[in-house]
Amino acid sequence: MSGRWISPPESFFRKLSFLALAIALVPMPAYSQGRGGAAPPTARASAPIDLTGYWVAVVNEDWRYRMVTPPKGDFRGVPITKEALQIVNAWDPAADEKAGEQCKSYGAGAVMRLPARLHITWQDDNTMQVDVDAGTQTRLFRFAPAAAPAGAASWQGDSAAQWERGGGRGGPPAGGSLTVVTTNMRAGYLRKNGVPYSADAKVTEYIDVSPSPDGQMLVVTTVVDDPRYLLQAFIVSSHFKKEADGSKWDPTPCSSRW
Amino acid sequence: MGSHAMFVPMVTLRRARLAALLVLVLAPRAFAQFEIVGSWAARNTEDISRDSYPVDYVGLPLNDEGRTRALTYNESQLAMIERQCEGWPQFYFVQGPFGLRIWSDDDPIKGQAISYTIGAWEDRAAMTIWMDGRPEPSKYAEHTRGGFTTGKWEGNTLVARTTHMKAGFLRKNGPPSSDQAVMTSRFYRHADILTVLSVIEDPIYLAEPHIISKSFQLSAAPISPIGPPCVSTFEGRPLGESVPHFVPEKNPFVDELTKMFGLPRDVVLGRRETLYPEYRKTIKDKFVPPTACTRNCGAAPPR
Numbered sequence: 062m063s064g065r066w067i068s069p070p071e072s073f074f075r076k077l078s079f080l081a082l083a084i085a086l087v088p089m090p091a092y093s094q095g096r097g098g099a100a101p102p103t104a105r106a107s108a109p110i111d112l113t114g115y116w117v118a119v120v121n122e123d124w125r126y127r128m129v130t131p132p133k134g135d136f137r138g139v140p141i142t143k144e145a146l147q148i149v150n151a152w153d154p155a156a157d158e159k160a161g162e163q164c165k166s167y168g169a170g171a172v173m174r175l176p177a178r179l180h181i182t183w184q185d186d187n188t189m190q191v192d193v194d195a196g197t198q199t200r201l202f203r204f205a206p207a208a209a210p211a212g213a214a215s216w217q218g219d220s221a222a223q224w225e226r227g228g229g230r231g232g233p234p235a236g237g238s239l240t241v242v243t244t245n246m247r248a249g250y251l252r253k254n255g256v257p258y259s260a261d262a263k264v265t266e267y268i269d270v271s272p273s274p275d276g277q278m279l280v281v282t283t284v285v286d287d288p289r290y291l292l293q294a295f296i297v298s299s300h301f302k303k304e305a306d307g308s309k310w311d312p313t314p315c316s317s318r319w
Numbered sequence: 320m321g322s323h324a325m326f327v328p329m330v331t332l333r334r335a336r337l338a339a340l341l342v343l344v345l346a347p348r349a350f351a352q353f354e355i356v357g358s359w360a361a362r363n364t365e366d367i368s369r370d371s372y373p374v375d376y377v378g379l380p381l382n383d384e385g386r387t388r389a390l391t392y393n394e395s396q397l398a399m400i401e402r403q404c405e406g407w408p409q410f411y412f413v414q415g416p417f418g419l420r421i422w423s424d425d426d427p428i429k430g431q432a433i434s435y436t437i438g439a440w441e442d443r444a445a446m447t448i449w450m451d452g453r454p455e456p457s458k459y460a461e462h463t464r465g466g467f468t469t470g471k472w473e474g475n476t477l478v479a480r481t482t483h484m485k486a487g488f489l490r491k492n493g494p495p496s497s498d499q500a501v502m503t504s505r506f507y508r509h510a511d512i513l514t515v516l517s518v519i520e521d522p523i524y525l526a527e528p529h530i531i532s533k534s535f536q537l538s539a540a541p542i543s544p545i546g547p548p549c550v551s552t553f554e555g556r557p558l559g560e561s562v563p564h565f566v567p568e569k570n571p572f573v574d575e576l577t578k579m580f581g582l583p584r585d586v587v588l589g590r591r592e593t594l595y596p597e598y599r600k601t602i603k604d605k606f607v608p609p610t611a612c613t614r615n616c617g618a619a620p621p622r
Contacts, residue, residue, distance in 0.1 A: 118595075119595065132610065137616060142620050143620045225509070271505050278530070280514060282532075282534050294362070297364060300516060
């Protein structure tokens, strides 16, 4: 076809330019909340994904490091330091029990890798509560402006949470994820058999949801940085399936042996 | 003549402006939601038991047929010339020990990714994820080791669906996969971490979908987009010999993990109920852990 380009008038391009500029600059409603003097939305109101409900761990990976207590001295896959190796070799579950420290393998550095069920709820508009039935642990993910308590170190530490929103530039929010950074933890174990993390450790978690063939899944990517006991970040990703209700919820106490 | 000569560049300029405006308006929905291209190193801090032992189906939800078939597998099959370079199905990209090199093939006009490719390893074919909306081939189309993969963005997640794989193995020690297996992989990026969640459905050999999640870390050092070539050679099994195998009930390795780690046979043989926390109750009073780790206990830290 030897057609000829019919040039639109210059005013057409000017109008089109203004239109494109207007589309590019007008913020989407979800992004504009909180501007112009209005109160910022709460973490619960602005959640791009719904994490609430009951979730069960599916242990397809590292079964013999998670479902049963691995043998003493087995730290395969964990990039530990020489100092940590001494702790691995000295692991004594009876001594931990005697010291009242049977929850050492249920701290924030390891708790999402346990064979467990999670129950996720909102404690208030800016605090997400994650209950774990194995070891009967409770984690609190605090979104700004909720202030994290600067108290004594604990197994679950202090967790600062932030939504990451999906969607392209200017596009509507499309899903998202949750980032949680936890510090101020008591020294604990990455695995039941005494592979340690120190009180200096920082745990960063990225939580995503996904559809699955039989419902919904949760994926938790855990990054443990520990300048004392780890040569490099210890990274694991754990997956959970959503359950319809809490009928299989089964809180059990911490155990240093099982 | 002179006015015509001036007209051509003006037309080009206007076309370019129009294209630029359309790109500006449409781009947010058309381009990748995060940068996936690059080298992603495997840290190998998870799923570390893998395939070290001949009968280790721990963590797999095999059905009876899958379990029986797995128990027939003899690793000496890999000594057969015709099987040496077969390679593994695409499940291996998220199970194997290596990193990922990912690159895109982009439309030169629109700039959109036509495909992403996850580079090959020596024993795994490259995976090309077609992003241009092309349909899957007919179910009667040829099945290959690498399969056929389409992809799309869902928010900030790249979702890839792989079909048309040849029958192969879920792990290198024999648990089988059929040519009807489908793998759906989701790629999530957070800072320098790429997490892949792969769900494998197989109506022939699995009792429920098998799930693997693994994280990779962005690497400044480039990872090779290909592995070394596989070259088959004579390894003592002449052509025409029977395929090495075991009678399932007589597999000599079936109790190896039980002896070494005290694991119940149901666990070793990949029964679905062993994947869930409540299974711990059934073995709590029976499980006898080994007193100490004696081999493959971990890499010694540097002195």
